[in-house]
Amino acid sequence: MPDSPEAGDGTLNVCALYPDLMNIYADRGNLLVLERRCAWRGIGFEVSASSLGEPLDADAHDLYYLGGGQDRDQRLCAEDLLATKRDALHAAAARGALVLGVCGGYQLLGHSYSLDGEQIEGVGLLDVHTVREPGPRLIGNVAIEISLEGAGEGLGDGVLAGFENHGGRTYLGDGQPPLGRVLSGYGNDGSSGLEGAVRRGVIGTYLHGPLLPKNVWFADWLIARALGLPADALRALEDDLERQAHASALQAAGL
Numbered sequence: 001m002p003d004s005p006e007a008g009d010g011t012l013n014v015c016a017l018y019p020d021l022m023n024i025y026a027d028r029g030n031l032l033v034l035e036r037r038c039a040w041r042g043i044g045f046e047v048s049a050s051s052l053g054e055p056l057d058a059d060a061h062d063l064y065y066l067g068g069g070q071d072r073d074q075r076l077c078a079e080d081l082l083a084t085k086r087d088a089l090h091a092a093a094a095r096g097a098l099v100l101g102v103c104g105g106y107q108l109l110g111h112s113y114s115l116d117g118e119q120i121e122g123v124g125l126l127d128v129h130t131v132r133e134p135g136p137r138l139i140g141n142v143a144i145e146i147s148l149e150g151a152g153e154g155l156g157d158g159v160l161a162g163f164e165n166h167g168g169r170t171y172l173g174d175g176q177p178p179l180g181r182v183l184s185g186y187g188n189d190g191s192s193g194l195e196g197a198v199r200r201g202v203i204g205t206y207l208h209g210p211l212l213p214k215n216v217w218f219a220d221w222l223i224a225r226a227l228g229l230p231a232d233a234l235r236a237l238e239d240d241l242e243r244q245a246h247a248s249a250l251q252a253a254g255l
């Protein structure tokens, strides 16, 4: 039996939340990247889904993924999250599981998303709230610099590149660290220079397009963190194409 994780010692268990509804901008691509990078290293990968009305197991998964969605689908999912999944998600986060929310999913990890006089309640795992204010949608290529030493997340420094398309502006509560600083693009609200939010293993970001194919170093960080391994424990892969994808996303963002 091999004793190194990259040789088949662990299985990454992922739960896709509402993959049928919260999946705009190819969120499935994020899960495929996780699956392939595990497979190439001999790490097992299991993905299951939990959608409307379905229960959520707080103990069965290492990573819970919530992708982007239209306002209409977000509303449906928000109601269901509160009714059937909020407690389990809080319990999963409390035991150290990763929860990754992208765009609409990020908004729903916060306290609320207000639009057209209505307030959609989120699960409150991140101390953020989102408001659909008058003004254009925030659309375009984006790059952010992650520097989380102060937040104690052990994520280190790196640049994430992606694409954003959101009407909502997201505001961080006092003491809520962002995921990163905007190098190019709009980020949380188009003016603060901040992007995303992170609290222990709960991560929210507006970057999609999708996120992980353009930033495989971050995918590897997620895999390692989800398996409880140091970030450098995973075997390096031949990432020529992936590096090109990252460089091209950075270039598209003007860097």
Ligand code: GLN
Residues within 6 Å of the ligand: 024, 067, 068, 069, 070, 071, 074, 102, 103, 104, 105, 107, 165, 166, 167, 168, 169
């Ligand atoms: N509906 C949300 C907004 O427009 C999120 C959009 C998305 O997930 N791309 O702000």
